[in-house]
Amino acid sequence: MARYQEGDFAAATALVEGISPQLHRFFVAQLANRSDADDLLQETWLRIHRVRHTYRSGEPVLPWFYAIARHVRVDHYRKAIRTRVREQGLEEIYTAAATVSGKGRPPDDLRDLLAPLPESQREVIEMLKVAGMSLEEVARATSTSVGSVKQKAHRAYRKLRETMSAMGSRKGQSGGQA
């Protein structure tokens, strides 16, 4: 990262290749479709490039990247809402959203697994369990306290337990009927 700040293109390319898959997965996990995730990844890198001077050596690097990625995602979400509101009626938005989150999109394990969770819990689980960040790093990336991250993770696990148990019992019932 320090070499990237000094203008080293090889370091910049290495960072793009090393970090991009994680950021892309982060966007895909937030129920964006793949082409949206591609757009968000490009937008994120443009933003990262513009504010690269704000990274300070010695600080953990992943939270810095994820904080900017989150900002880009929220920005994109707000822009999408504004555009949709201008172009369609509210009812059409719900229809479109249902199509995107339902059968219209390609199946993806992580997205399906985290789908029952609210956005704030989903991103915490994604960072903690998939990206492998520590509680403090997630707190840094989400601009919250460590306590708040713990609380969100706890609630997410409770919700996942309930959902997966319900799915398990439904499977059991259908298996018994067969």
Place this chain on the structure above:
Amino acid sequence: MTDREIDEALKRVSQTAHAVEPVLLGCIADSIKASLQPVRRLPPTWILTCGLALICAAVAVAGAARAGFYGVEKMNSLQRTLLFPVLTILVAVAATEFVNAMIPGSLRKLSPSALMATSCVVLVGVLGLLFRDYRTEHFVSAGIICLLTGLLHAIPTGLLCWLMLRRGFAVNSVSAGLVAGTLAGLAGVGVLELHCANFEAAHLLVWHTAVVPVSGAAGAVLAWAVFRQNAIHR
């Protein structure tokens, strides 16, 4: 279903490779290559925090020097030795939080709303403890003058603080605006405590303390408006 099974499910998913199109990566690398120059890093947090605290102190002293140090002259030694150190601590905490709000990936100790609430509660506690004159003469008319004076000094403080951290990047502009407003409001309270010689407890508790939430809310609204304007133009 146990937590371990959920962990295993998540681990399985995380171990599957997630590839990004090489063309896209090449495109990103090319787009940043064009403007890849060495950049000047931001100074360490403590330097920025000290800078912000100095701005607050300078505005407070300059404002009181222009209007007169009637308040601090009328205070007894206990009031002086307790009130100003508490204000300094609050300014230091708010300045640190503002720096953290302007640097992505910083660890936040307090949420912006908790910072504002804590500042108000601490001010109410200290002012309530130190000032025991329970008369309420000219409560509204004198109060509005103090509120406006505090806010008028919060405006240049906010502008100077923003100028100092203009190279930063707020990942949540509304929360950064709220913290900046709170910091500027504390500078406004500083001016009032140095200048205002009205020591009625109700006046101090309501109108002096009100500068902090009003300034904080104004900062958040301003940041939201600027962010929205920028988002529309993007």
